[in-house]
Amino acid sequence: MELRGKLLDVSNLKVSFYTYRGVVKALNGVELWMDSGERLGVVGETGCGKSVTSLAVMRLIEQPGEIQEGKIIFNGRNLVELSEEKMNNIRGVEMSMIFQEPRSSLNPVMKVGYQIGEAIAKSKKIRIKNTYPEVKEMLRLVGLDAERVMNSYPHELSGGMSQRVMIGMALATHPKLLIADEPTSALDVTIQAQILELLDELARKMGNAVMLITHDMGVVAEFCDKVLVMYAGNSVEYASTVRLFEKPLHPYTGGLLQAVPRVGRTDELKAIKGTVPDLVNPPSGCRFHPRCPYAMDICKAERPPFVEIEPDHYVACYLFKGKNEVREDG
Numbered sequence: 001m002e003l004r005g006k007l008l009d010v011s012n013l014k015v016s017f018y019t020y021r022g023v024v025k026a027l028n029g030v031e032l033w034m035d036s037g038e039r040l041g042v043v044g045e046t047g048c049g050k051s052v053t054s055l056a057v058m059r060l061i062e063q064p065g066e067i068q069e070g071k072i073i074f075n076g077r078n079l080v081e082l083s084e085e086k087m088n089n090i091r092g093v094e095m096s097m098i099f100q101e102p103r104s105s106l107n108p109v110m111k112v113g114y115q116i117g118e119a120i121a122k123s124k125k126i127r128i129k130n131t132y133p134e135v136k137e138m139l140r141l142v143g144l145d146a147e148r149v150m151n152s153y154p155h156e157l158s159g160g161m162s163q164r165v166m167i168g169m170a171l172a173t174h175p176k177l178l179i180a181d182e183p184t185s186a187l188d189v190t191i192q193a194q195i196l197e198l199l200d201e202l203a204r205k206m207g208n209a210v211m212l213i214t215h216d217m218g219v220v221a222e223f224c225d226k227v228l229v230m231y232a233g234n235s236v237e238y239a240s241t242v243r244l245f246e247k248p249l250h251p252y253t254g255g256l257l258q259a260v261p262r263v264g265r266t267d268e269l270k271a272i273k274g275t276v277p278d279l280v281n282p283p284s285g286c287r288f289h290p291r292c293p294y295a296m297d298i299c300k301a302e303r304p305p306f307v308e309i310e311p312d313h314y315v316a317c318y319l320f321k322g323k324n325e326v327r328e329d330g
C-alpha cells in the first residue's frame with residue numbers, strides 16, 4: 001500500500017464507544033496523513049471526532065471505547081497492532097500530546113522539574129536526577145524562569161505558564177509528532193497568541209510535525225500547512241491551507257468558513273443550519289446529507305469515498321467526481 005503521508009498515515013479508522021444509550025459510532029472511517037515536519041490543522045464542529053482521532057493515534061482510547069478497524073501507520077509501524085509495551089515506548093517519546101487543560105495533565109503533588117525529568121528519563125533510559133540540566137534548558141526554551149519553575153508545584157503556576165511547561169515536557173524528548181488538542185482554548189486571548197507563537201517557534205527549531213486540533217479557522221490560517229475538515233466522524237475535506245480557504249469544495253467546509261468572523265465584514269455570519277447528528281443513530285450515507293443544501297438521492301444511500309479531486313485536494317462528496325466539478329446549482 002502506498003502511503004499518503006511519510007510520517008503518519010491513518011486509514012479507515014473506526015472507533016466506537018459502548019454506552020448505556022447505545023453504541024456511539026464516533027469515528028466512521030477517518031482518513032488522515034502527515035509528512036515529517038508538517039503542520040496539519042484538524043477542524044470541525046464540536047463532537048465531530050477531533051479528540052477521539054488524536055487519542056486513537058496515541059492509542060489512548062479507553063473503555064468503553066474501542067478501535068474497531070483501520071490502520072495507523074506511524075513511522076513505518078501500524079500502531080493498531082502494537083503491544084501496549086511497544087506503544088509505551090513510542091508515546092511520550094516519538095509522539096507527544098498536549099491538551100486544553102494543561103494543569104489536569106500535570107501531577108499536582110510532584111514538582112514540575114521532576115515531572116519533566118521523568119519524561120526525559122523515560123525516553124533516554126537514564127535516571128531522573130541526571131536529566132536536570134536538560135530540564136532547565138527546556139524550561140528556558142519555553143520562556144520560563146527555570147530555577148523557580150523547576151521547584152514549583154503545578155498549582156503555583158498560571159494557566160499560560162502551565163501550558164509552557166506542558167509544551168516543554170512534550171518536546172523534551174524531541175518527538176517526531178506533537179499533537180496539540182485545543183492547546184489555547186482555556187487561556188486568555190493575549191496568552192493564546194503567545195502560546196501559539198511559542199509552539200510555532202519551537203516546532204520550527206526542532207523540526208517536529210504538529211497536529212493541531214482546533215475549532216478556530218483563524219488559528220489554522222496562521223499556523224497550519226494543511227487542513228483536515230471532519231464531520232460527524234468522517235474526513236470530509238483535506239487540502240493545503242491556502243487551497244482550502246481559496247477554494248473549499250465540500251458544502252460543509254463552505255459553511256464552516258462562512259461562520260468565521262472577519263474584520264470589516266458587515267454581512268451577518270451564516271452559521272451552518274441544523275445540528276450535529278447523534279452518533280448512536282447517525283444519518284445513512286453521507287452523514288452531512290440532512291443539513292446539505294445540495295443533497296441528492298445517492299447521498300442518503302451511500303457514504304461518499306474520500307477521493308483526490310485535484311492534486312493534494314481530497315473531498316468526500318458526490319458533487320465532485322475525479323477532477324471534474326459537477327455541482328450544477330452551486
Ligand SMILES: Nc1ncnc2c1ncn2[C@@H]1O[C@H](COP(=O)(O)OP(=O)(O)OP(=O)(O)O)[C@@H](O)[C@H]1O
Pocket residue numbers: 017019024026044045046047048049050051052053063064065215279
Ligand atoms: N468516553 C466516551 N464515551 C462515550 N462517547 C464518547 C466518549 N468520548 C467521546 N465520545 C463521543 O465521540 C464523539 C466524538 O467526540 P470528540 O471529543 O472526538 O469530538 P471533538 O470533535 O473533539 O469535539 P470538541 O470540539 O467538543 O472537543 C462524540 O459524539 C462524543 O460524544
